[in-house]
Amino acid sequence: MTRDAEHDAVLLHDGTPNPEVFPALFLGVALDKPGQRPAYNGLKVLNRLRKGGYKPGYLAGDRAYNNSEPEDWQLPVRAMGYKPVYDYRADQLGRQARTEGTILVEGRWYCPSMPEPLVNATIDLERIDQETWIS
Structure with missing residues (x-):
């Protein structure tokens, strides 16, 4: 589940996330032909999130992102402060x-x-x- 407790102001008095607040499952979307330009579209969404005040953290992606050229995806997301998480074949x-x-x-x-x-x-x-x- 996706939730940015600080941005969404759902912290309890002790600073922990409020479990009664439903998490935002989708924070951004970019539509394109399936499998076309995953890195380009992913960066477009991440840039919008950054402009919206969301802080980078761990970033899970499927093999479409992992198979992109490093300069198209991995290097830009790391430069933005994200920590990519992938699986390998x-x-x-x-x-x-x-x-x-x-x-x-x-x-x-x-x-x-x-x-x-x-x-x-x-x-x-x-x-x-x-x-x-x-x-």
């Missing part, structure tokens, strides 16, 4: 890239001496989960 887990002495593991940069069991931790977990479901 099975073939995107583990080490994703290497540059200038660092490695990219599932969306975060790490030291190149990161132990392989940590680099592959999610891959191993997925494998164990699949084996558990099959047996």
Whole structure:
């Protein structure tokens, strides 16, 4: 659920959100052809929210956003103060890239001496989960 307690003035006297106030489930929308320009449309909505006084925080997005070019989506939303949260396909887990002495593991940069069991931790977990479901 989406709620900005400070912006919507629904705090109780102790500063916690009022559970009786129904959260705003949709704060913005941009209409376009399905799958067309998700990054462009997402940034349009986030800019409107920012102009409306909403503070950035965690930002969940599906794979349409995650598959956008970094300069089209990930870099602008991070510059706005958001912390993107995505899932990865099975073939995107583990080490994703290497540059200038660092490695990219599932969306975060790490030291190149990161132990392989940590680099592959999610891959191993997925494998164990699949084996558990099959047996």
